[in-house]
Amino acid sequence: MKQFEQSDLLKRLPKQFFASLVQKVGKVVAEGHDVINLGQGNPDQPTPAHIVSSLQQAAEQPIHHKYSPFRGHGFLKDAVVSFYKREYGVELDPEKEIAILFGGKAGLVEIPQCIMNPGDVALVPDPGYPDYWSGIELAHGKMEYMPLLEENNFLPDYSRLSQEVVNQAKLLLLNYPNNPTGAIATKEFFEETVSFAKKNDLCVVHDFAYGAVGFNGKKPISFLESKGAKEVGIEIYTLSKTYNMAGWRVGFAVGNESVIEAINLLQDHMYVSLFGAIQEAAATALLESQECVHELVSLYEKRKNTFILSLREIGWEVKAPEGSFFAWLKVPHGYTSESFSDLLLERAHVVVAPGIGFGTHGEGYVRVGLLTSEERLIEAASRIKALDLF
Numbered sequence: 001m002k003q004f005e006q007s008d009l010l011k012r013l014p015k016q017f018f019a020s021l022v023q024k025v026g027k028v029v030a031e032g033h034d035v036i037n038l039g040q041g042n043p044d045q046p047t048p049a050h051i052v053s054s055l056q057q058a059a060e061q062p063i064h065h066k067y068s069p070f071r072g073h074g075f076l077k078d079a080v081v082s083f084y085k086r087e088y089g090v091e092l093d094p095e096k097e098i099a100i101l102f103g104g105k106a107g108l109v110e111i112p113q114c115i116m117n118p119g120d121v122a123l124v125p126d127p128g129y130p131d132y133w134s135g136i137e138l139a140h141g142k143m144e145y146m147p148l149l150e151e152n153n154f155l156p157d158y159s160r161l162s163q164e165v166v167n168q169a170k171l172l173l174l175n176y177p178n179n180p181t182g183a184i185a186t187k188e189f190f191e192e193t194v195s196f197a198k199k200n201d202l203c204v205v206h207d208f209a210y211g212a213v214g215f216n217g218k219k220p221i222s223f224l225e226s227k228g229a230k231e232v233g234i235e236i237y238t239l240s241k242t243y244n245m246a247g248w249r250v251g252f253a254v255g256n257e258s259v260i261e262a263i264n265l266l267q268d269h270m271y272v273s274l275f276g277a278i279q280e281a282a283a284t285a286l287l288e289s290q291e292c293v294h295e296l297v298s299l300y301e302k303r304k305n306t307f308i309l310s311l312r313e314i315g316w317e318v319k320a321p322e323g324s325f326f327a328w329l330k331v332p333h334g335y336t337s338e339s340f341s342d343l344l345l346e347r348a349h350v351v352v353a354p355g356i357g358f359g360t361h362g363e364g365y366v367r368v369g370l371l372t373s374e375e376r377l378i379e380a381a382s383r384i385k386a387l388d389l390f
């Protein structure tokens with residue numbers, strides 16, 4: 001069969017680092033081993049029943065069998081308004097300040113194409129979520145990395161960026177609670193971000209995917225809570241993690257009017273909108289009881305406490321995450337993040353994600369997802385103990 005060559009654009013896209021990990025894991029599973037996979041970020045709990053039943057009922061309504069309106073249903077945007085007001089005290093204009101998205105990933109990949117021209121620079125966190133790189137490449141943009149260092153609580157230090165680079169930059173990507181480091185942002189940091197963005201004419205995109213998951217009674221703050229934030233940027237929220245709806249593909253962008261308009265315009269050309277019944281279920285999730293969210297956060301917190309304690313008991317000095325459902329662990333002396341991950345896979349049948357897959361400054365760490373039961377997390381720690389590394 002004739003093979004059609006891929007476009008230059010596709011050839012230029014960054015290689016999916018974690019694809020090779022998936023292959024390695026597949027091999028060990030195929031050998032019949034009981035693998036504990038802590039390498040991925042897929043929520044393990046089901047979507048709460050009241051949200052599923054909202055979809056079931058909505059699916060029967062003929063109105064949702066037609067095209068849904070471009071730019072999404074008004075009832076979902078109204079639900080987003082109530083959600084942001086209730087959770088963060090932020091006021092939003094449903095028509096001008098909200099864009100409905102097919103999941104956070106879609107928005108993150110779209111945004112560089114909405115505001116960057118070829119050769120423009122985006123400032124991205126290192127380590128950071130690899131999907132940011134894809135969107136920037138699709139926009140023919142350039143990336144400059146902002147190191148996230150442990151000594152700075154994994155917040156970027158703007159004063160260490162060269163002014164020349166900052167002058168070329170249009171976009172600034174942030175993500176707190178942070179994947180992969182588990183760090184959370186402070187009010188002061190977001191305020192500093194607003195003034196840095198104002199001064200340098202940057203558009204801030206805050207990826208708030210783990211917005212619901214803060215530990216030790218600390219509720220993660222929204223970037224839009226900072227004064228002037230809407231003037232300089234947007235926030236991207238997803239229902240994937242807060243309501244265990246990763247498979248549903250629903251999220252939204254909120255904030256700066258001009259950026260929201262740009263996202264909506266791009267989407268007018270690419271899609272119609274999400275299945276109306278999914279929009280109804282999403283509105284149900286945002287508006288009804290948040291008890292399911294509180295239960296989910298305590299589940300992750302218990303897993304986190306148990307796992308961190310088990311690792312400390314085997315002599316691994318680890319720091320506990322403050323939010324997200326990831327733990328970011330320093331690899332022992334003499335290993336790279338990849339050689340250590342390989343060792344854990346081969347000898348303990350435990351999968352962790354090597355930090356280097358998230359960027360140069362991810363070297364020296366591995367990321368563990370707290371997405372399995374406490375028993376399995378304890379089992380993972382005891383298998384690691386048997387390797388006698390600590």
Ligand code: PMP
Pocket residue numbers: 041102103104105106108129175179207209237238239240246250251
């Ligand atoms: N941002 C971060 C940091 C993530 O980890 C993820 C999911 N892994 C997303 C965004 C996207 O989530 P979704 O597309 O399911 O909304």
